[in-house]
Amino acid sequence: MSASPDARIRRRSSGQQVAAYLRDEIMAGRMAPGDRINQEETAELLGVSRVPVREALAILENEGRIEIELHRGAYVLPIDPDSVRENTEIFGLIYAHVAKRAAERLTGDLDTTLANIGAELEAATSGDEVWRVVGEYVDAIMEVGVSKRMNRTLRRMRVLVEVSDVNAVSPEAVEATKLGILKTISLIRAGDGERASQSQFETQRAAADHLVVALRSRLG
Incomplete structure (x- = not known):
């Protein structure tokens, strides 16, 4: 090693x-x-x-x-692509709920924060930059989208789907995540909780699809 x-x-x-x-x-x-x-x-x-x-x-x-x-x-242990997909999609459902709540509880401070995050994400050119900014986005929506207790619980669970996992395996998943989160941010800022929720879930699912394809290709 x-x-x-x-x-x-x-x-x-x-x-x-x-x-x-x-x-x-x-x-x-x-x-x-x-x-x-x-x-x-x-x-x-x-x-x-x-x-x-x-x-x-x-x-x-x-x-x-x-x-x-x-x-x-x-x-x-061997990596099970199906388990990776399942974990990613489960968190997609969770963060879809958080995105919806963030849109419903949008404040001026959150709107400004998301505007800045969106600009950073738009300018990000490397996988590491994308994931750093995506982390800021997740932190921002969880701050208002869930209780403090649930926030702490989700932070502990996030390790199961480290975004660096995706970065290490599939550049296509990085790009899909960047574009999807930019769309979700715009919907949250517009106060459209239902569409923000759908966009968040579809973003996670698209990333999972790319990741699973890359993992299956590696496994032969």
């Missing part, structure tokens, strides 16, 4: 950060099904202790991305 200097985690790390790195490696195919994840090598590669690496492996096992075998170590 190798990484560029930029992949090294330079500040004090956490299990979530290490998990994000390993998750990207798995989704991008740089770590294949059956590969063993060496804790010592991973810690050295990322410049961390073994503690956050162990935390990361527990996170990934809970997500169903790896299997930890007693006395043998952690191994990468």
Whole structure:
């Protein structure tokens, strides 16, 4: 397993950060099904202790991305395209509801925030830029679209469908997401909750379609 200097985690790390790195490696195919994840090598590669690496492996096992075998170590599990589609579409339903509520509860502050986010997204040229701005969009609509308690719950669950997963596998899904979110933002700002909800769901479904095609192609 190798990484560029930029992949090294330079500040004090956490299990979530290490998990994000390993998750990207798995989704991008740089770590294949059956590969063993060496804790010592991973810690050295990322410049961390073994503690956050162990935390990361527990996170990934809970997500169903790896299997930890007693006395043998952690191994990468095959990616199931159907499960990826199901997860993405379930979150599509959730965020469709959030988009509808955001449109119904539109305030002047939210309208300004979404206008700025839309401009940023329109100007984004790389996958990383797109996903950063999409994250800002999701945070903005959840702030008004759901309760604080539900907001915290959804933030914890979002790791299951990290947008970087899509970026690592399918550039087409990146573009579909960018265009779809721009449309959804315009509908939220217009106060059209029903159409914003539909647009949000269709955006997630389109991204899932592209992602599944790319994953199936990789699997042969």
